[in-house]
Each structure stands twice: as C-alpha cells, then as structure tokens.
Amino acid sequence: MTEMQKTVLIVDDEPGHRLMVRAVLEDAGWHVTEADRGDAALEELAAMAGEDCNPADCPPDVALVDMKMPGMDGLELLREINIRRPGLPVILLTAFGSVGSAVEAMKKGAFDYLTKPADNEELKAVLDKAHEYHRLIRENTRLRKHADGMVDFIGASPGVERVRDLINQAGPSEATVLILGESGTGKELVAEGLHRASLRASRPLIKVNCAALPDELLESELFGYVKGAFTGAVKDKPGRFQLADGGTLFLDEIGEMPAALQAKLLRALQEKTIEPLGGVQPVQTDVRIIAATNRNLRAEVEAGRFREDLYYRLAVLEISIPPLRDRKEDLPLLVSFLLGRLGEKNRKAVRTVTPPFLEALSRYDWPGNVRELENVLERALILARSDALGPDLLPPMITGAAAPAPDMEQPQHQSPASLEEAEKLAIIRALEENGGHRERTADALGVSRRTLQYKLKKFGLTRRG
Incomplete structure (x- = not known):
C-alpha cells in the first residue's frame, strides 16, 4: 500500500453487499478492509493504528458503516469511532425507510449517509469528499505540531501559502515589512511569524497599537521620557523602542499615527536614534520595524494623510493577507x-x-x-x-434565518410552521428557476444534493423534476 493510497473500512453484516462495494471501490483505486460487526470493526481500527501510529495519520481514511447490524448497530459504532478515532469521517448506509435515523446520526457527527443500494458514482463522490476532509484534518494536526506551542497562520490555500513563503523569505532579513489586511485577518500573527523566523527571535517582540492610545500618550510610549519632562514624570521611563532594543517593534494600525509622530518615526528609522520626551541626548537603538494597517496607505499618501517618505521606508516588503x-x-x-x-x-x-x-x-x-x-x-x-x-x-x-435558540422548545403556534413554509417555498422557487435540475438547485440553495433530497421528501416535492 503506497503512502498516498486511499483506505476505506467497510462495516456490513451482508457479505454480498460488502463484495459489491469492494469491487466498485477497488476499481476506483481504494484500498479496502472489511468487518462484519461493530466490535470487529473496532478491533480492525486498533490493529491498523498499531502502537506508534498517530490516530490522525493512520488508516483508514473513511469508514463506510451499515446502520442495521446485529449486536452493535451503526449509531453505537459511530459513537465509539468518534471517541477512539476523532476526525475519522463515517458514512452511514441505510435502507430507504431509515432515512430519518441517518439524518439524526449526522447531527451526532456522521459525515454523510447513502441509501442502499447506493449509486456507484454517488458512492465514489461521497467517499472522495470524505477523504479530502480527512486529509485536511491530518494537515491541520501537522500544522499544530509545528507551531511549537504558539499560534500559527493556519491554512492551505494559495493565498496563505504565499504569505508563509514571504514570512520565510523576509523573516531572516533586516528589512522593514508592511503587513496589509482587513481587520481580523491575522496581521499580528504574521508579525509574530516574521519575528520567530528572524535572527532576533531570542530578543523581545514589542507590540504597540497606534490606534489605541491618544496622540500625546503614543509619543511617550514609543520614545519614552526623562524625569521632569512634564508634570508627573517623577523618573525616567524607557519607551517601546528601548524595550525592543536588539529585537522587533511591531507598530499595529500604523495608518492611525498622527502627522507629527510620523515625522519623528521617520527620523528614528533613518538615523537609528530616538529622542525621549524632555531629553537632550539622542539614544541609539537597534530595532527592526514591522508595521501593519487595514487602510490603503497608497491612497492615504495621495490624500496627504500619510507621509510618502515614511511609507516607502516602511514598505520595503509588503505582505498582503487575503480576507477569509x-x-x-x-x-x-x-x-x-x-x-x-x-x-x-x-x-x-x-x-x-x-x-x-x-x-x-x-x-x-x-x-x-x-x-x-x-x-x-x-x-x-x-x-x-x-x-x-x-x-x-x-x-x-x-x-440567514431567524433560527430559534438551540435545544429550546418553541410554542407550536409560532415560528416553526412559518419557517418550514418559507423553506418549502424557497425550494420550489429554486427548482423552477433551475428547470427542475436537482444538482443545480442544490448549488443555488447552498446545500448538498443529499440535503436537498431529504427536504424534497420531507415537503412531498419528490415528483418535481
């Protein structure tokens, strides 16, 4: 069995059905193992894991489980698999008359269900989807292992991969970096990643939110002050530049910095010195600057709200984080x-x-x-x-619906009936707009084909399309 081979465990007490499903899946490139009872399936899972295998990485990739079996039934086996192999997708096989039980099982964590005998193409499509889901679970486990106890920038999309590549390339350099992205995208995480990848990783990473402090406070926080600089300055206080000496200073929401402070920051970047408030002697600093903003700084420069020379000092390298x-x-x-x-x-x-x-x-x-x-x-x-x-x-x-609070009973004369009627009308409208084509209707409604089939049966719309 190769490392990338897809593995499925079939659990069914009917030998003939197991044989038929095995033939279909092996022809599609799957490696198939079997069990005829729930307890035998759990033994098979334990044997496949072995002593040294991480449950997230060891086979199978998917379990295909019959609902009705002697002894431990499909629901009981689902519960045990969720406990012993969390993250393993379980697809239930059910007779047409037991669809309600299968839908209930999905609420308890089943990945999907198929009615017996399953259409071969639908069977392969659902298993491939479950395999991809399990692959993502394994990838996430590996990402968490490599995070070394710190929050990592999670994702496997091309946009995230580009961000990671830029962190790896720019991290070891001394270049200033400007991180761009909407609020909540993870700009601070990127700054942490750049610091961890730098030669300054053993020194402090000091963070300042430029939007969270009044202008007069922000200046003293960045550059510090000397005793007697103003009323209440009873002793010298080092600023964030001095606290970050030898390390990294992260200036979040740099676009909110007032113009007077922009000029002072530019001088600190150019001369690598700062002047504490009330001080007469410049203080040498060795700090790498990383800045971040959710604003379009180029537009801010054109509007005269941000210094052009400071922008180019900060944006030696730009890292743009894609929105979710x-x-x-x-x-x-x-x-x-x-x-x-x-x-x-x-x-x-x-x-x-x-x-x-x-x-x-x-x-x-x-x-x-x-x-x-x-x-x-x-x-x-x-x-x-x-x-x-x-x-x-x-x-x-x-x-997108005025849903009731979870697990709370609703009065029988209120919203459930009207919600169901609205849902039924939405399905009828989508069917009509898509010429009765169920796959296109499911896509238009944003649900799976299986969910649409269940709703059609529920609302008595199976004759349509």
Missing part, C-alpha cells in the same frame, strides 16, 4: 484548529462538526474575518449539548 471570504477552502482547517484551542480555554471538548454546520459557514462572507469566525465558534461551543456542532448553534446572520 477569499480562502474559504481553509475553513475546515481553521474550524478544527480553533475548536481545539477554544475547547482548552473553555474546558469543553467537541469532537466533530456536522457537514451542514460547515456548509453554513462556507456560505457566509465573514466581514470580521478569522476573528469573527473564532467568536462564532466559541459561542457554538459554549451552547453545544452534544458531541457535534450543528447549524442550530449558529447565529441568524450566519444561517
């Missing part, structure tokens, strides 16, 4: 990483998220970027009462 809406393929990695960190913070572990939860996240544009995502996940984590996060834990701005 432009790298939604990173959402599974980010969700996994952030939930791990938030779980430790709140002493509450959630082992998995449901596909509808991820689908809802991917439909939202995230104006607050990763910071907003982290807030949404923390809310969901705190409200969760089961092992898996579902879309009912997301705020209405994410789901």
Whole structure:
C-alpha cells in the first residue's frame, strides 16, 4: 500500500453487499478492509493504528458503516469511532425507510449517509469528499505540531501559502515589512511569524497599537521620557523602542499615527536614534520595524494623510493577507484548529462538526474575518449539548434565518410552521428557476444534493423534476 493510497473500512453484516462495494471501490483505486460487526470493526481500527501510529495519520481514511447490524448497530459504532478515532469521517448506509435515523446520526457527527443500494458514482463522490476532509484534518494536526506551542497562520490555500513563503523569505532579513489586511485577518500573527523566523527571535517582540492610545500618550510610549519632562514624570521611563532594543517593534494600525509622530518615526528609522520626551541626548537603538494597517496607505499618501517618505521606508516588503471570504477552502482547517484551542480555554471538548454546520459557514462572507469566525465558534461551543456542532448553534446572520435558540422548545403556534413554509417555498422557487435540475438547485440553495433530497421528501416535492 503506497503512502498516498486511499483506505476505506467497510462495516456490513451482508457479505454480498460488502463484495459489491469492494469491487466498485477497488476499481476506483481504494484500498479496502472489511468487518462484519461493530466490535470487529473496532478491533480492525486498533490493529491498523498499531502502537506508534498517530490516530490522525493512520488508516483508514473513511469508514463506510451499515446502520442495521446485529449486536452493535451503526449509531453505537459511530459513537465509539468518534471517541477512539476523532476526525475519522463515517458514512452511514441505510435502507430507504431509515432515512430519518441517518439524518439524526449526522447531527451526532456522521459525515454523510447513502441509501442502499447506493449509486456507484454517488458512492465514489461521497467517499472522495470524505477523504479530502480527512486529509485536511491530518494537515491541520501537522500544522499544530509545528507551531511549537504558539499560534500559527493556519491554512492551505494559495493565498496563505504565499504569505508563509514571504514570512520565510523576509523573516531572516533586516528589512522593514508592511503587513496589509482587513481587520481580523491575522496581521499580528504574521508579525509574530516574521519575528520567530528572524535572527532576533531570542530578543523581545514589542507590540504597540497606534490606534489605541491618544496622540500625546503614543509619543511617550514609543520614545519614552526623562524625569521632569512634564508634570508627573517623577523618573525616567524607557519607551517601546528601548524595550525592543536588539529585537522587533511591531507598530499595529500604523495608518492611525498622527502627522507629527510620523515625522519623528521617520527620523528614528533613518538615523537609528530616538529622542525621549524632555531629553537632550539622542539614544541609539537597534530595532527592526514591522508595521501593519487595514487602510490603503497608497491612497492615504495621495490624500496627504500619510507621509510618502515614511511609507516607502516602511514598505520595503509588503505582505498582503487575503480576507477569509477569499480562502474559504481553509475553513475546515481553521474550524478544527480553533475548536481545539477554544475547547482548552473553555474546558469543553467537541469532537466533530456536522457537514451542514460547515456548509453554513462556507456560505457566509465573514466581514470580521478569522476573528469573527473564532467568536462564532466559541459561542457554538459554549451552547453545544452534544458531541457535534450543528447549524442550530449558529447565529441568524450566519444561517440567514431567524433560527430559534438551540435545544429550546418553541410554542407550536409560532415560528416553526412559518419557517418550514418559507423553506418549502424557497425550494420550489429554486427548482423552477433551475428547470427542475436537482444538482443545480442544490448549488443555488447552498446545500448538498443529499440535503436537498431529504427536504424534497420531507415537503412531498419528490415528483418535481
């Protein structure tokens, strides 16, 4: 078995069905292992992991589990797999009449479900999707290992890879760096990465938020002051430049710095000296400057609000961070990483998220970027009462619906009926606009084909299209 080979564990008490599925998947390049009972499947998982295998890295990539089996049924096996192999996607096989149970299982952490006998092309497509999900889980595990206890810039999209490459290239240099990006994209994380990659990593990284301090306070914070410089200055106080000596000074929200201070900062960069407030002797400094802003500094220069010479001093190298809406393929990695960190913070572990939860996240544009995502996940984590996060834990701005609070009963005469009717009308309208084509309708609604099929059956719309 090669390192990149896809591996699936089939758990089904029907030998004939196992044989048929094995033939289809082996023909598609999968390595197949089998078990005829739930307890045998758990033994197989333990044997495949071995003693030295990290559960996130060892096979299988996907488990294909029959719902109805003697002894341990599919739901019980799903629960055990979530405990013993968190992150392993489980796809349930169910008879047509048990679809409701399969949907319930998805709320408990199943990746997806298929009705028996499954269409061969749909079977391969769902397994490939689950394999990609598991690959992202493994990649995230490796990223967390390499973070050395510090927050890493998480993602595998081309935009994130470019940021990482620039950090690796610019980190060891002495060049000033200007980090550009919207609020919440992770500019401070990039600054930390640049410092860790530099020859100054053993020296301090000092941070200043230029927008958080009044102008007169910002000057004294940056450059310090001497005793008697103003009323209340009873002793000398070193500024952030002096505290960062030999290390890195990170100036966040540099676009908010007033014009008078811009001139003083430019002189500090040019001459590598500072003048504390009230001082008469310049102080030599050895500091690398990293600045960040969510403003368009070129436009600020043209408008006369930012010094052109300072801009070019700061922007020896620019690193532009893509907003989350432009790298939604990173959402599974980010969700996994952030939930791990938030779980430790709140002493509450959630082992998995449901596909509808991820689908809802991917439909939202995230104006607050990763910071907003982290807030949404923390809310969901705190409200969760089961092992898996579902879309009912997301705020209405994410789901696009006035959803009830999770796990709270609604009066029978209020919103549920009207919400269901609105949902039914939305599906009918989408079907009509897409000529009854179900795949296009699912795409237009932002749901999976499986979710659409379930809704069509629920609302009695199966004759359409």
